[in-house]
Amino acid sequence: MTPRDLGYWGASRVFKGLSESHSINEITLEMPGNDATETEADLRRLPASRVQTAAFYEVKDLAAGAAVVLLTADDPRLVMESLNLQLRDALAWETQAVAGGFRTRVVLREETEPADVVDLLIRDHRRVDELLAKALRRINAADVAGARPLVAAFAAGLRRHIRVENELLAPMLPQPAGQDGTSHVAVMLREHDELLAQLAEIEASLAFDAAPEAWEVEPFVALLSGTLAKHEHREESNLFPHWAAALRQQPAPARPALLARVRAILEATET
């Protein structure tokens, strides 16, 4: 069984058991089918004001399959949350109180099993964002042909994501309102229409037989990128905390079933 089979928490127990028998700073764990490197950084003697910067340099280039263990004198919860914001939700971590401080094992979030449907949606936000960002970079380099497959993958991904939110989750999860009484779900649905309209403009601009010039397409892609970032931020700040709380109240068998269904739609194994 590999760490991936066990999921993050199981994997972390396997690594922990092995790593605690080592006192050197960097060890390579030989595990069947998974060569993982675990690096340990002892930040306990640093002044509190320097811990976050030091931790950032330890984790910023974290690679797939690798882990960084941070030893800190103080509870690193706020430091980790701040680092994770800096790195756009790329991190997953587990902290334990140990003699002399705290031990935090950090891995890439994509290496771990999603905790719930909301976690899966947030990861999907980052995935579609990256596809559009890559398309925009190609267009800015005057490579419209290179941008086409990226726009196509983005469009398919965005439509699947919106389908999950509109058709599967909105009807079954709470419809909370903001302080001004506006429904967060109503805002979400309206913004989805806006996103799809902007996407249609891009697809139309790329659909001409004669390849368009990059400057003809770029404003549409840049506009959609900005609209999407604001939309995702609003969902993650206003709506998703309510949905996550409702999902935690679901009976145990319903949770993995819904997670599997959402995953199948997002990964296009269910049409």
Ligand SMILES: [Fe+2]
């Ligand atoms: Fe959305």
Ligand SMILES: [Fe+2]
């Ligand atoms: Fe979303």
